[in-house]
Amino acid sequence: MVDIHAPHGSEARPGMGEPGTTREHHDHHELGFIQKYIFSVDHKVIGIQFMITGLIFFALGGLFAMAIRYQLAWPWEKMPVIGSVLFPNTGQAITPEFYTMLFTMHGTIMIFFVIIPLLTGAFGNYLIPLMIGAPDMAFPKLNMFGYWTMIPAIFCVFMAFIQPGGGPAAGWTAYPPLSTVTSAAPGSLSAQTWWLMALTWVGVSSMMGAVNYVTTIVKMRAPGMTMFRMPLTIWALFIAALLQLFALPVLTAASAMQICDRMLGTGFFTPTNLVVNQFNPETAGAAAGGQPLLWQHLFWFYSHPAVYIMVVPAMGLASDILSVHARKPVFGYKPMVYSMASIAGLGFIVWGHHMFASGMNPALGMTFMVATIMIALPSAIKVFNWLGTLWGSRIHLTSPMLFALGFVAMFIIGGLSGIWMAATPVDIYIHDTYIVVAHFHYVVFGGSVFAIFAAIYHWFPKMFGRMMNETLGKLHFVGTFIFTNGVFYMMHQLGMAGLMRRTADPYDYETYAHLQPLNEFITISAFLLFAWQIFFVWNFFHSMFWGKRVGRNPWRAASIEWDTPSPPGHGNFDAPLRVYRGPYEYASPEVEEDFVAQSRDLTGKSE
Amino acid sequence: MMRLLTTIMLLALLVFGLWSWVDYDYWLLGPSPAHYTWWWPEEFSTIGQDIDSLFYLIAVMVAVMFVITMGGLVLFTWKYSAKRQDKAVFSHGSHKLELLWTAVPAGLLLIIAFSQMSTFAEIQFASATQDEEGNDLPVHCEIWASQFDWRFRYPGKDGRFGTNDDFESPYELVLPLQENEEGDAKKLVFLLRSRDVLHSFFVPHLRFKRDAVPGMTQRIWLGIDDKQMEEVLATREEKSFDIICAELCGWGHYKMSGRVRVLPQDQYEAWVDEMTAQQFGNS
Ligand code: HEM
Ligand SMILES: [Cu+2]
Ligand SMILES: [Cu+2]
Numbered sequence: 001m002v003d004i005h006a007p008h009g010s011e012a013r014p015g016m017g018e019p020g021t022t023r024e025h026h027d028h029h030e031l032g033f034i035q036k037y038i039f040s041v042d043h044k045v046i047g048i049q050f051m052i053t054g055l056i057f058f059a060l061g062g063l064f065a066m067a068i069r070y071q072l073a074w075p076w077e078k079m080p081v082i083g084s085v086l087f088p089n090t091g092q093a094i095t096p097e098f099y100t101m102l103f104t105m106h107g108t109i110m111i112f113f114v115i116i117p118l119l120t121g122a123f124g125n126y127l128i129p130l131m132i133g134a135p136d137m138a139f140p141k142l143n144m145f146g147y148w149t150m151i152p153a154i155f156c157v158f159m160a161f162i163q164p165g166g167g168p169a170a171g172w173t174a175y176p177p178l179s180t181v182t183s184a185a186p187g188s189l190s191a192q193t194w195w196l197m198a199l200t201w202v203g204v205s206s207m208m209g210a211v212n213y214v215t216t217i218v219k220m221r222a223p224g225m226t227m228f229r230m231p232l233t234i235w236a237l238f239i240a241a242l243l244q245l246f247a248l249p250v251l252t253a254a255s256a257m258q259i260c261d262r263m264l265g266t267g268f269f270t271p272t273n274l275v276v277n278q279f280n281p282e283t284a285g286a287a288a289g290g291q292p293l294l295w296q297h298l299f300w301f302y303s304h305p306a307v308y309i310m311v312v313p314a315m316g317l318a319s320d321i322l323s324v325h326a327r328k329p330v331f332g333y334k335p336m337v338y339s340m341a342s343i344a345g346l347g348f349i350v351w352g353h354h355m356f357a358s359g360m361n362p363a364l365g366m367t368f369m370v371a372t373i374m375i376a377l378p379s380a381i382k383v384f385n386w387l388g389t390l391w392g393s394r395i396h397l398t399s400p401m402l403f404a405l406g407f408v409a410m411f412i413i414g415g416l417s418g419i420w421m422a423a424t425p426v427d428i429y430i431h432d433t434y435i436v437v438a439h440f441h442y443v444v445f446g447g448s449v450f451a452i453f454a455a456i457y458h459w460f461p462k463m464f465g466r467m468m469n470e471t472l473g474k475l476h477f478v479g480t481f482i483f484t485n486g487v488f489y490m491m492h493q494l495g496m497a498g499l500m501r502r503t504a505d506p507y508d509y510e511t512y513a514h515l516q517p518l519n520e521f522i523t524i525s526a527f528l529l530f531a532w533q534i535f536f537v538w539n540f541f542h543s544m545f546w547g548k549r550v551g552r553n554p555w556r557a558a559s560i561e562w563d564t565p566s567p568p569g570h571g572n573f574d575a576p577l578r579v580y581r582g583p584y585e586y587a588s589p590e591v592e593e594d595f596v597a598q599s600r601d602l603t604g605k606s607e
Numbered sequence: 608m609m610r611l612l613t614t615i616m617l618l619a620l621l622v623f624g625l626w627s628w629v630d631y632d633y634w635l636l637g638p639s640p641a642h643y644t645w646w647w648p649e650e651f652s653t654i655g656q657d658i659d660s661l662f663y664l665i666a667v668m669v670a671v672m673f674v675i676t677m678g679g680l681v682l683f684t685w686k687y688s689a690k691r692q693d694k695a696v697f698s699h700g701s702h703k704l705e706l707l708w709t710a711v712p713a714g715l716l717l718i719i720a721f722s723q724m725s726t727f728a729e730i731q732f733a734s735a736t737q738d739e740e741g742n743d744l745p746v747h748c749e750i751w752a753s754q755f756d757w758r759f760r761y762p763g764k765d766g767r768f769g770t771n772d773d774f775e776s777p778y779e780l781v782l783p784l785q786e787n788e789e790g791d792a793k794k795l796v797f798l799l800r801s802r803d804v805l806h807s808f809f810v811p812h813l814r815f816k817r818d819a820v821p822g823m824t825q826r827i828w829l830g831i832d833d834k835q836m837e838e839v840l841a842t843r844e845e846k847s848f849d850i851i852c853a854e855l856c857g858w859g860h861y862k863m864s865g866r867v868r869v870l871p872q873d874q875y876e877a878w879v880d881e882m883t884a885q886q887f888g889n890s
Contacts, residue, residue, distance in 0.1 A: 271822020392696030
């Protein structure tokens with residue numbers, strides 16, 4: 001069979017050497033190391049750069065979490081390892097200022113330097129051209145700048161740590177006046193300005209990425225790749241990019257306003273006659289007459305859509321992985337697309353649910369409540385369709401599949417707890433308690449991070465031409481699943497008991513005194529969860545160089561990225577490409593194999 | 608092997624997930640205080656009961672959804688293994704099912720949404736601190752938040768603010784038990800203010816929370832259910848309850864505490880006398 005459209009993987013068994021890889025690259029001159037791997041304009045290299053950067057920051061953000069957990073289990077006790085270096089004056093115990101810095105930077109790093117870069121930066125870059133059949137992004141240079149603007153962002157974050165007074169400490173939400181008035185907290189000296197600049201640079205990076213993704217998806221699909229033949233991953237990344245495009249300008253403007261308040265003496269967020277710690281900004285020539293709530297509106301106008309930027313791509317990845325490894329078409333493809341779109345649409349009119357207790361006009365709270373409760377509907381539809389996909393399927397419990405199943409389980413929990421918080425009278429009690437912490441960790445850690453792990457296991461063979469070790473992958477899943485629930489599930493109950501988040505030492509309160517044993521349990525689970533990731537780290541780096549070599553399509557998947565060699569060369573596809581059908585033709589009665597690749601031409605094939 | 612293990616793990620999440628809500632003492636890993644019912648502190652405000660029952664209403668629906676979806680996941684993971692199935696069902700979906708699982712949750716969610724409204728209005732709408740004619744109810748005291756303490760300014764014996772018998776109670780908010788003609792607890796209205804950054808006035812036992820926003824004065828109200836309170840007080844030696852700051856306000860946020868104490872009318876008046884004497888000398 002010399003048909004160039006034939007799916008190369010359909011004959012190849014998993015792990016088998018593959019004839020296609022020997023095909024010569026009708027190619028471009030050799031690039032130097034620097035151009036090829038450092039200042040690369042190749043979307044695949046940029047994607048992997050984002051991935052490695054994101055994973056390094058994941059480790060850093062994780063370390064911060066460990067320090068937070070240590071303090072919550074054993075408040076003010078000698079901090080192992082870092083105690084003697086950082087806190088010589090307090091008997092090696094953490095200081096309260098340091099604690100506020102820890103959770104501020106934990107949140108900031110996880111959201112802006114880990115989840116968003118991993119999902120949109122790494123998988124957005126890597127997968128979009130490959131899955132729609134394009135040789136590269138629409139604007140490869142812009143794409144390269146997208147990665148390299150992360151470097152000033154990283155620089156700003158590191159500068160923020162070494163400012164006098166320590167790192168930023170106003171929370172990842174940076175509510176003024178705590179964040180704007182320098183006398184309010186040591187972290188609100190120059191550190192906060194560096195924090196704001198870091199955020200702005202991350203925004204520039206995301207913006208360049210988003211412009212690229214939207215353009216590429218709209219303009220550069222292979223012949224035959226209609227919008228409704230795109231894999232859900234691509235739909236998800238498309239929708240997330242649109243969210244970025246519409247929401248991000250608001251955050252950028254808001255950060256600029258906060259920088260102005262801090263440095264130029266404007267008073268967007270500073271009310272009149274404010275005296276913080278015996279200091280009135282007006283006496284230093286600053287303007288006032290502003291409104292602290294204005295920041296909250298602007299911030300959440302971005303940051304609520306941002307939580308969907310963090311989960312919609314994860315939904316797409318999980319949908320694809322479930323379908324491939326369950327050998328069954330995605331159930332309700334179009335409802336899946338529409339529900340993601342309506343999550344995104346509704347996502348713009350629910351930001352006020354973070355402000356039910358803020359003093360915002362309660363009539364507004366009422367409307368935000370209805371919109372928020374209704375956003376649970378598309379989430380529910382997605383869960384039902386994932387279950388529909390699994391129904392009657394043939395599940396292969398590979399590492400990517402396990403993490404994708406884990407994703408569904410976690411998203412169920414995270415989605416359901418959202419309903420309590422959306423209900424205003426109930427939220428008045430649970431707002432800013434550990435229920436909120438449980439909720440967003442179920443969606444962001446259980447959801448997004450599990451999907452990221454699934455996607456890494458799934459696309460690693462494409463990225464590096466080698467498999468990750470399956471046994472280690474499964475081991476990684478088992479521990480991660482158990483300890484994740486060990487860490488986050490009982491936080492719901494802590495929240496019911498009223499435990500506030502961002503509290504360095506809760507046990508002096510009568511209300512919280514009995515919660516310490518449970519917190520110790522959570523902390524121990526967290527340490528185990530953190531340590532368990534060694535299986536992943538080892539597997540990832542070891543497999544990169546010594547993993548088993550694979551052919552083009554080790555998972556026998558139907559979407560077109562598997563038509564390329566593993567790893568794909570510059571320009572991606574080594575043969576002309578045409579798409580004939582949707583991406584999920586598994587178990588199709590049309591053919592004998594259990595899937596029909598998107599690019600396979602069945603015309604003239606009669607049986 | 609992996610199939611069994613995965614199914615068990617998912618099933619365990621389903622079972623423990625439900626059980627941990629039910630069996631309070633077991634999962635807390637330690638003794639729970641007597642003034643707790645179920646997972647939360649016993650409430651004694653006039654609105655607390657409504658809030659709690661809304662929570663339980665949602666809890667029932669959430670539990671049903673949780674069992675259906677997690678149950679499905681457990682079942683399918685077990686049942687549809689590649690080892691036991693020759694070929695998957697070739698299906699791209701079902702219009703009927705989509706309609707079903709759009710319409711039913713939509714209905715349930717709307718029920719949830721609409722059932723919240725009257726309680727929320729009662730808590731936060733401006734009318735909640737006004738009488739029938741729309742006049743503002745008199746203010747009991749002003750609550751001032753600042754880094755890192757709570758201060759409560761009382762109008763003093765004349766009941767008017769800005770006169771020279773106003774006094775201030777640091778740390779402790781003292782409330783009288785007052786009833787109206789029908790014998791119901793009277794609403795106590797407060798002005799909530801911040802001197803510096805954001806704070807949040809949180810009383811877990813009263814199910815109340817509101818941010819104190821600098822530059823903004825908020826009228827809030829609390830109502831004490833005296834019977835309910837007697838029951839709670841009977842379970843404990845402490846006669847007052849925690850006030851906690853619920854909005855990050857700086858390094859000392861964790862220790863920005865206060866207490867709230869409720870006294871019968873006569874004892875309350877004695878307390879006012881005492882505070883006045885303390886702050887102005889005996890005159
Ligand atoms: C079923 C859909 C969801 C509903 C109804 C919902 C509802 C809510 C509500 C009402 C809050 C505010 C709670 C409070 O502060 O009192 C909240 C917080 C939060 N949600 Fe969700 N949510 C949903 C899904 C998600 C998803 C998918 C994500 C992320 C991927 C997410 C991430 C967050 C985060 C990060 C916060 C906390 C922000 C902070 O205060 O730092 N939520 N959610
Ligand atoms: Cu939100
Ligand atoms: Cu505070």
